[in-house]
Amino acid sequence: MSNATLQPNLFKRGLAEGKRQPGLWLTLESPNATEILAGSGYSWMLLDMEHTPVDASQVAHHLRAARGGTAELVVRIPWNEPIMMKRLLDAGVRSFMVPFVQSAEEARAAVAATRYPPHGIRGVSGNMRGNNYARIKDYGERYHEEQCIIVQIETPAAGAAIPEIGAIEGVDGIFVGPNDLAANMGLFGKPGAPEVRAEIDKMVGVIKKTGKAPGILNFNVAEARELFTQGYSYIAVGSDTAILARRSEALLAEINAA
Numbered sequence: 001m002s003n004a005t006l007q008p009n010l011f012k013r014g015l016a017e018g019k020r021q022p023g024l025w026l027t028l029e030s031p032n033a034t035e036i037l038a039g040s041g042y043s044w045m046l047l048d049m050e051h052t053p054v055d056a057s058q059v060a061h062h063l064r065a066a067r068g069g070t071a072e073l074v075v076r077i078p079w080n081e082p083i084m085m086k087r088l089l090d091a092g093v094r095s096f097m098v099p100f101v102q103s104a105e106e107a108r109a110a111v112a113a114t115r116y117p118p119h120g121i122r123g124v125s126g127n128m129r130g131n132n133y134a135r136i137k138d139y140g141e142r143y144h145e146e147q148c149i150i151v152q153i154e155t156p157a158a159g160a161a162i163p164e165i166g167a168i169e170g171v172d173g174i175f176v177g178p179n180d181l182a183a184n185m186g187l188f189g190k191p192g193a194p195e196v197r198a199e200i201d202k203m204v205g206v207i208k209k210t211g212k213a214p215g216i217l218n219f220n221v222a223e224a225r226e227l228f229t230q231g232y233s234y235i236a237v238g239s240d241t242a243i244l245a246r247r248s249e250a251l252l253a254e255i256n257a258a
Helices: 010-017 031-038 056-066 082-091 104-112 139-146 156-160 178-184 194-210 221-230 240-257
Strands: 021-026 044-048 072-076 095-098 148-153 173-176 213-217 234-239
Touching: 010 021, 010 072, 010 148, 010 234, 021 031, 021 240, 031 044, 031 056, 044 056, 056 072, 056 082, 072 148, 082 104, 095 104, 104 148, 156 178, 156 194, 173 194, 178 194, 178 213, 194 213, 194 221, 221 234, 234 240
Parallel strands: 021 044, 021 234, 044 072, 072 095, 095 148, 148 173, 173 213, 213 234
Antiparallel strands: none
């Protein structure tokens, strides 16, 4: 039996170093799209289970599709609950985004779901994809070293709790969701409203003070560049769906304008 080793999570290391890391959102449920985009040079890609029909049985296909590319596959789970996370960990997911975290208690629960006792509540499976079918001999001792946990801030109340959330050991990053933040501020569909932008501008400094990496989503190139300048270190700058829709429309407009 061969002995495999844990592969380094370069995205996690980049978060700790404050490295600028652009990423993409994956919503098409297509391993082919994941494979294509994994080789495009981005630092990370997020496979969205919260707002797509992607289920746990499909995730391993996306992990295989991403293998060999430059991008770490981050999975956004549907909700902050341990059963889904346990299944995905066993399938080989090591980087998570947890939506709608409102408090330090909820952030602590998210981390605990990824850790074996006595450090958490993760159940133990001896032979599974996550430990390369028991070929990674030191998996039980070292698995947490390559796990990356990002919690998502989507309300003003959660924003106020950032200092406490950022104090939780095991949280690597705090990600601001601008669309939900706007909606929860009574400004649905207006993430660029001055009040929302003011909150976003304020949050980056508060997050950095906790020692965690600040992240955000913005598909506008000029605005994404500005957010990098402000200190957001990992930004989703596009999605498979948006690239396909907007670029196909732009191409048709270019052809018709000739």
